[in-house]
Amino acid sequence: MVKSDIVWHQHTVTRESRESRLDQKGVVVWFTGLSGCGKSTIANELDRQLSELGRATMLLDGDNIRHGLCAPPERLAEEHSAEFADRFGLGFGETDREENIRRIGSLAALMASAGLITLTAFVSPYLRDRDRVRRIIEAGREGDFIEVFVDTPLEICEARDPKGLYKKARAGEIKNFTGISDPYEAPKSPEIHLDGGNGQTPAQQAAEVLEILKNRGIFAS
Ligand SMILES: Nc1ncnc2c1ncn2[C@@H]1O[C@H](COP(=O)(O)OS(=O)(=O)O)[C@@H](OP(=O)(O)O)[C@H]1O
Numbered sequence: 001m002v003k004s005d006i007v008w009h010q011h012t013v014t015r016e017s018r019e020s021r022l023d024q025k026g027v028v029v030w031f032t033g034l035s036g037c038g039k040s041t042i043a044n045e046l047d048r049q050l051s052e053l054g055r056a057t058m059l060l061d062g063d064n065i066r067h068g069l070c071a072p073p074e075r076l077a078e079e080h081s082a083e084f085a086d087r088f089g090l091g092f093g094e095t096d097r098e099e100n101i102r103r104i105g106s107l108a109a110l111m112a113s114a115g116l117i118t119l120t121a122f123v124s125p126y127l128r129d130r131d132r133v134r135r136i137i138e139a140g141r142e143g144d145f146i147e148v149f150v151d152t153p154l155e156i157c158e159a160r161d162p163k164g165l166y167k168k169a170r171a172g173e174i175k176n177f178t179g180i181s182d183p184y185e186a187p188k189s190p191e192i193h194l195d196g197g198n199g200q201t202p203a204q205q206a207a208e209v210l211e212i213l214k215n216r217g218i219f220a221s
């Protein structure tokens, strides 16, 4: 244990009482995969299906979180000093991705402890970074980190290319692009493995995840 002058404060309202009020268990459903594999679409559809059932959820998505909590230096420089922007702004180098996933992991852990079914959709290409989040979340309660590997072949992701990023990466206009000039380390034993190129619709894949959540006792109906 690291010695520190910062001491954890035990709150009166417990996680269990929050979960009991919501009649569900807080959990983190962590989608990972290449850009364009379908993470955001499936997570968004799952969020919709859960909301329709009256479940309390939150969806954290890479593109959106990088507008605020994990903004790039250029964005921070609009409001802060150049030194601040350089120090806290995040790009796509290995260490920046590590910090991105660390911040999101902490946020997701807080949301799960508030009793929310927390869905995250980040490329999160490094095994070590995802496993670190798993350890933090499972330190709270085992089984609370559900990794969903959206396993769509690079060729399909590149053919979809909804934001034109693969085209730019191939042209050398984007550095460190996952799958092209940066690695993607696939999960070794994800709780859920979705085949993104098998012709199933995002709604069908979301329904599959929903069924697994139900079977794990996250919520009853
Ligand atoms: N170099 C590089 N590599 C990968 N992705 C890139 C890059 N530059 C920009 N983008 C866009 O940023 C989105 C990925 O952000 P994440 O926060 O999910 O990335 S990471 O988890 O820190 O690896 C990713 O979103 P998705 O396409 O939804 O995955 C891209 O739109």
Ligand SMILES: Nc1ncnc2c1ncn2[C@@H]1O[C@H](COP(=O)(O)OP(=O)(O)O)[C@@H](O)[C@H]1O
Pocket (backbone or CB within 6 Å): 033, 034, 035, 036, 037, 038, 039, 040, 041, 042, 121, 160, 162, 196, 199, 200, 201, 202, 205
């Ligand atoms: N199961 C699927 N079948 C066909 N197309 C899909 C499927 N899932 C996602 N897509 C399409 O692929 C593109 C990329 O999906 P997106 O969810 O933005 O991926 P990611 O968040 O992983 O970058 C979108 O145009 C989306 O409509």
